[in-house]
Amino acid sequence: MRLERQAPICVGLDPTTSRLPDSIDGTDEVAAIEQFSRGVLDSVVGITPCVKIQAACFERYGSRGVAAMERVITAAVESELIVILDAKRGDIGISATHYAAGAAATGAHWITLNGYLGEDGVLPFLDAGLGVFVLVRTSNPSGDEIQSPRCGDGTVAGLVGTMVGRLGEPRRGPSGLSSVGAVVGATKPEAAAELRTVMPDAPFLLPGYGAQGGGIDGVRAALDRRGGGVLVTASRSIIHAFVGQPGDWRQCVKNAAAAFAQEIGGVVADQDH
């Protein structure tokens, strides 16, 4: 993962018509979320190395929405941002191959996946040249029912993490980090520390920081032995930072992203991977 010397953060782009700046006309909903997304990209480029595009926000509007998403991803790639397509796909065999081809064609570099179907649902995406973040331990409360029960020496999430660790081991780059990553909620420090033992070289994508109650403890617990290996992602606290604020909405988003970068950059010692 090319994080250069920027803080290892990711801005989540989850555009919704219920939270638009006054200057954006919401009459055409698809046009509005596209315009908003482009404005966010312009605001955060140079501050964040990475953006995460929530596919659901665009798919909601069917093929027109997907076309807008394709244009937003193209714009992000042209701005030299690393793009994670947050699609949480999970299918097998030829269907996984189809999803992988579609995702790779957008220009996105990484995709989020659901690992419940095993490695059959992961390998086709790696074969298509994408990096993957597999959902291991999610930040939502109801995930506990399925993910936290004890199972063998660990938890159910540990079964998925063990698979991620195994698939990632032969897929490490020059930095030592693998192209097979894990989504681990920043709200679960104990789980993050336990999961790190089975995925020593996986990049961890950490949602739930800030808005969902995750804090610096969750980030520290997820660090690898080099003091890095994490990518902390925040969505609403950045892209909706303009709500109730005077002045240019883009400046509010930019300021929020900069503050987030500074906060995380102070915790993660080694950002150079």
Added chain:
Amino acid sequence: MRLERQAPICVGLDPTTSRLPDSIDGTDEVAAIEQFSRGVLDSVVGITPCVKIQAACFERYGSRGVAAMERVITAAVESELIVILDAKRGDIGISATHYAAGAAATGAHWITLNGYLGEDGVLPFLDAGLGVFVLVRTSNPSGDEIQSPRCGDGTVAGLVGTMVGRLGEPRRGPSGLSSVGAVVGATKPEAAAELRTVMPDAPFLLPGYGAQGGGIDGVRAALDRRGGGVLVTASRSIIHAFVGQPGDWRQCVKNAAAAFAQEIGGVVADQDH
């Protein structure tokens, strides 16, 4: 689920350009899979009560493919087929709400979901008026690593099944069947019987029959106490039945669907729900 007096089968529509009848020009791939899909629909209407549309086959082609999928679903609904959107989505909160709105807008009646994120990933689809089939026990070999380990009194799949049973209990229709169903591979008879105990009133969508080695034993093991509650789905063995056969490809597909209906109709006693 309205299965009337037809056999409880589902034809899976997984169109791919690598298997097209000679009479369909494959130059424009999206136009070709749409034309093929419409031909399959025309062939199976009146024989199957239900079709399952594999979203990946269309998403592979981005927004143009999704537009074609929307038209195919509309055509299926206009033919009075029950439509399952096989999208295997799995996200939470507002993102799940977005996916649910997008799926409902296509006109599809049911959607397949991944339950790894817990009920947060299921309820928004029910709220949108869709029936759901949650992946509980999949038919692919690598699913075993995550789904089959023992966990408490059952298996990991049993955790998901228990959630499906709980969510479905207050959502039973006049027939007694629930709008919260489960995907259970026809290749796993022992697992199906064990899972039926925690989901007595869930419709089971059974893939893997035929092509993947599942047989009548897998169907019988999945039956509910009324001798029904299953929907057996087959894709390639029906839609590619023309391969290597002389004559009209549509007639080959129609004959394969009719044979499948007769085979399953003979096993499932009570088709009237």
